[in-house]
Amino acid sequence: MQVAVFGARGGIGAALVEALAGRADVARVHAGSRNPLAARGKIAPFAFDYADEDSVVAACTALAAAGPLDMVLVATGRLTLADGTGPEKAVRNLSAAALAEQFAINTIGPALVMRHVPQLLARDRRGVFAALSARVGSISDNRLGGWHGYRAAKAALNMLIRGLSIELARSHPRALAVGLHPGTVATDLSAPFQRGVPAERLFTPAHAAAALLQVLDGLGPAHSGRVFAWDGAEIPA
Numbered sequence: 505m506q507v508a509v510f511g512a513r514g515g516i517g518a519a520l521v522e523a524l525a526g527r528a529d530v531a532r533v534h535a536g537s538r539n540p541l542a543a544r545g546k547i548a549p550f551a552f553d554y555a556d557e558d559s560v561v562a563a564c565t566a567l568a569a570a571g572p573l574d575m576v577l578v579a580t581g582r583l584t585l586a587d588g589t590g591p592e593k594a595v596r597n598l599s600a601a602a603l604a605e606q607f608a609i610n611t612i613g614p615a616l617v618m619r620h621v622p623q624l625l626a627r628d629r630r631g632v633f634a635a636l637s638a639r640v641g642s643i644s645d646n647r648l649g650g651w652h653g654y655r656a657a658k659a660a661l662n663m664l665i666r667g668l669s670i671e672l673a674r675s676h677p678r679a680l681a682v683g684l685h686p687g688t689v690a691t692d693l694s695a696p697f698q699r700g701v702p703a704e705r706l707f708t709p710a711h712a713a714a715a716l717l718q719v720l721d722g723l724g725p726a727h728s729g730r731v732f733a734w735d736g737a738e739i740p741a
């Protein structure tokens with residue numbers, strides 16, 4: 505298999521790259537980040553930055569030339585904004601700039617990758633597109649409020665995955681596109697919010713990556729367009 509991971513320097517993304525490179529059925533892991541990794545073994549680095557749309561096009565064009573791919577994983581995302589501002593606690597904290605940043609990284613960036621997925625995935629065999637979403641992107645599961653921009657951006661991401669799944673079903677009958685919730689994982693993203701999380705519910709990136717890959721292995725085209733948690737349970741829309 506040839507796979508690609510966007511966000512290969514992130515906590516979960518790096519663990520996905522390592523887990524995939526360790527699999528006997530994976531020949532090459534294309535590992536994308538803003539600041540590319542060093543090439544080693546099966547890991548072939550590439551650069552992209554959502555802030556530069558042309559860089560995503562160039563990365564996907566190069567991947568398509570190296571492909572077809574069996575799996576495209578998007579492990580990028582942001583919860584705290586670049587200026588250190590945390591997610592909104594109440595609607596009175598909403599701001600256009602904060603919402604724009606949440607959507608830029610959590611929705612629009614992955615959408616720029618999704619645009620290329622039909623060209624990237626193999627048509628003659630199973631193909632997987634998965635993007636890291638979050639349980640808090642579930643509209644029906646939102647009972648606590650808060651984190652408005654992040655929640656909305658992940659809900660919008662889930663809708664885009666659903667739309668992609670409908671198109672893929674027509675052109676790639678053996679493919680699937682899903683969102684994934686990794687659980688609470690000890691990474692930079694969750695660092696300010698880990699207090700109060702019981703130790704057994706705070707996963708290492710390696711644990712989360714292994715669980716997510718196991719979930720993906722158990723999914724087929726019938727699951728496409730939906731969102732699944734690390735334990736395989738479906739997250740309602």
Ligand SMILES: NC(=O)c1ccc[n+]([C@@H]2O[C@H](COP(=O)([O-])OP(=O)(O)OC[C@H]3O[C@@H](n4cnc5c(N)ncnc54)[C@H](OP(=O)(O)O)[C@@H]3O)[C@@H](O)[C@H]2O)c1
Pocket residue numbers: 510511512513514515516517537538539552553554555579580581582583609613636637638639685686687688689690691692693694
């Ligand atoms: N950690 C958790 O508890 C948790 C829970 C639920 C959902 N998630 C989701 O899981 C995903 C991964 O999170 P993580 O915990 O691994 O976070 P992380 O360690 O902070 O990694 C975030 C990733 O996003 C990338 N990124 C940020 N801005 C970018 C941009 N402009 N262009 C390209 N890439 C950009 C970073 O790339 P660079 O390496 O280039 O900076 C990095 O790879 C996110 O979608 C997050 O919402 C995480």
